[in-house]
Amino acid sequence: MNINHRSGCPINLSLEVFGDRWSLIILRDMIFGGKRHFRELLNGSLEGIASNILADRLKRLMELGMLTKADDPSHKQKAIYSLTEMAITLVPVLAHLGAWGRVWLPASEELSIRAELLERGGPPMWERFMDELRHEHLGTPAGPSGPTVRAILQAGYEAAVARKTPGAGCNPAS
Amino acid sequence: MNINHRSGCPINLSLEVFGDRWSLIILRDMIFGGKRHFRELLNGSLEGIASNILADRLKRLMELGMLTKADDPSHKQKAIYSLTEMAITLVPVLAHLGAWGRVWLPASEELSIRAELLERGGPPMWERFMDELRHEHLGTPAGPSGPTVRAILQAGYEAAVARKTPGAGCNPAS
DNA sequence: TGCAACTGATTGCAAAATGCAATCGGATTT
DNA sequence: AAATCCGATTGCATTTTGCAATCAGTTGCA
Numbered sequence: 001m002n003i004n005h006r007s008g009c010p011i012n013l014s015l016e017v018f019g020d021r022w023s024l025i026i027l028r029d030m031i032f033g034g035k036r037h038f039r040e041l042l043n044g045s046l047e048g049i050a051s052n053i054l055a056d057r058l059k060r061l062m063e064l065g066m067l068t069k070a071d072d073p074s075h076k077q078k079a080i081y082s083l084t085e086m087a088i089t090l091v092p093v094l095a096h097l098g099a100w101g102r103v104w105l106p107a108s109e110e111l112s113i114r115a116e117l118l119e120r121g122g123p124p125m126w127e128r129f130m131d132e133l134r135h136e137h138l139g140t141p142a143g144p145s146g147p148t149v150r151a152i153l154q155a156g157y158e159a160a161v162a163r164k165t166p167g168a169g170c171n172p173a174s
Numbered sequence: 175m176n177i178n179h180r181s182g183c184p185i186n187l188s189l190e191v192f193g194d195r196w197s198l199i200i201l202r203d204m205i206f207g208g209k210r211h212f213r214e215l216l217n218g219s220l221e222g223i224a225s226n227i228l229a230d231r232l233k234r235l236m237e238l239g240m241l242t243k244a245d246d247p248s249h250k251q252k253a254i255y256s257l258t259e260m261a262i263t264l265v266p267v268l269a270h271l272g273a274w275g276r277v278w279l280p281a282s283e284e285l286s287i288r289a290e291l292l293e294r295g296g297p298p299m300w301e302r303f304m305d306e307l308r309h310e311h312l313g314t315p316a317g318p319s320g321p322t323v324r325a326i327l328q329a330g331y332e333a334a335v336a337r338k339t340p341g342a343g344c345n346p347a348s
Numbered sequence: 349t350g351c352a353a354c355t356g357a358t359t360g361c362a363a364a365a366t367g368c369a370a371t372c373g374g375a376t377t378t
Numbered sequence: 379a380a381a382t383c384c385g386a387t388t389g390c391a392t393t394t395t396g397c398a399a400t401c402a403g404t405t406g407c408a
Contacts, residue, residue, distance in 0.1 A: 007220035008282025010275030101184030108182025
């Protein structure tokens with residue numbers, strides 16, 4: 001990326017990477033939502049990102065070394081975006097950020113569950129989650145069996161939704 | 175603040191608070207640099223914030239409940255800005271963010287020292303630092319004696335600077 | 349008293365980022 | 379063959395941002 005930095009302070013440099021309203025949202029959807037395709041990210045996010053912004057941020061995140069792009073063998077024109085190790089190690093940052101936001105901001109109950117579970121799981125759960133992401137995005141060997149961290153978080157989310165609207169039953173939506 | 179949120183996701187809400195290039199810089203300077211006045215923040219930051227941006231962000235952070243403002247008894251028109259508990263609990267987030275930036279971004283060696291010390295200190299050091307900030311900004315009783323965490327970080331920074339330019343001797347600059 | 353320096357801001361203005369709708373060429377599905 | 383889906387790109391109006399200049403009130407000093 002550019003060598004034109006405001007300062008060499010780590011927090012400032014991190015802010016130059018994430019100091020906008022969308023980059024971390026995209027990474028959140030990839031990490032916690034398992035999204036890998038342009039359309040998934042475009043239509044799947046709660047916040048409704050515009051397609052040009054999404055294209056711009058994906059490009060930017062690739063230039064920064066946070067994402068890589070590869071062809072999808074099943075769809076000749078589909079691209080698969082993968083997290084790099086640099087992005088995967090954001091998990092603890094996101095966990096802390098989510099924990100802070102859950103406490104201090106008007107987070108909805110259902111969406112807070114993931115943050116709460118991740119906070120309660122602590123560093124061991126983060127490590128396990130990062131290993132799963134490495135397996136999923138970098139092709140490293142699979143870790144221990146059992147439900148994945150993402151599945152645990154998702155199950156917690158769905159249980160919270162069910163508690164709120166008990167008549168809805170099982171909901172296959174992402 | 176506004177009730178017009180993009181979503182109730184904690185990470186999104188946090189991003190609505192910090193998803194800009196300056197808010198966290200200001201909090202960083204207050205937390206790690208001990209800055210309390212407009213001019214200190216204006217002239218003291220490495221990144222060179224503009225005065226209107228600083229004024230806008232201070233106002234915004236007050237509306238969000240992260241800062242409070244009080245008159246300085248020594249200067250009739252001086253204002254002292256204080257961190258609230260909401261802002262103080264950002265310390266772990268900043269610690270993680272700094273640790274991530276130190277590893278993955280071209281952080282300068284001197285400015286990385288703080289992040290490294292804070293990371294090595296871990297949660298106990300963060301807790302102690304937050305207690306010191308509570309004492310400083312909220313008037314809670316003082317904790318254990320001995321050098322403050324900020325002083326430890328500052329000493330590490332100055333030692334790193336001295337290592338780099340050995341002839342400079344002791345440097346009283348902030 | 350007079351005056352310069354300093355206090356926390358505010359204003360005007362240009363540049364950049366954002367949001368939105370429409371569109372693109374190619375690939376796949378029906 | 380037609381419709382749909384794919385990852386984008388374009389044009390454009392609106393909003394946000396960054397920068398320089400400036401503001402009025404306060405303080406320190408001569």
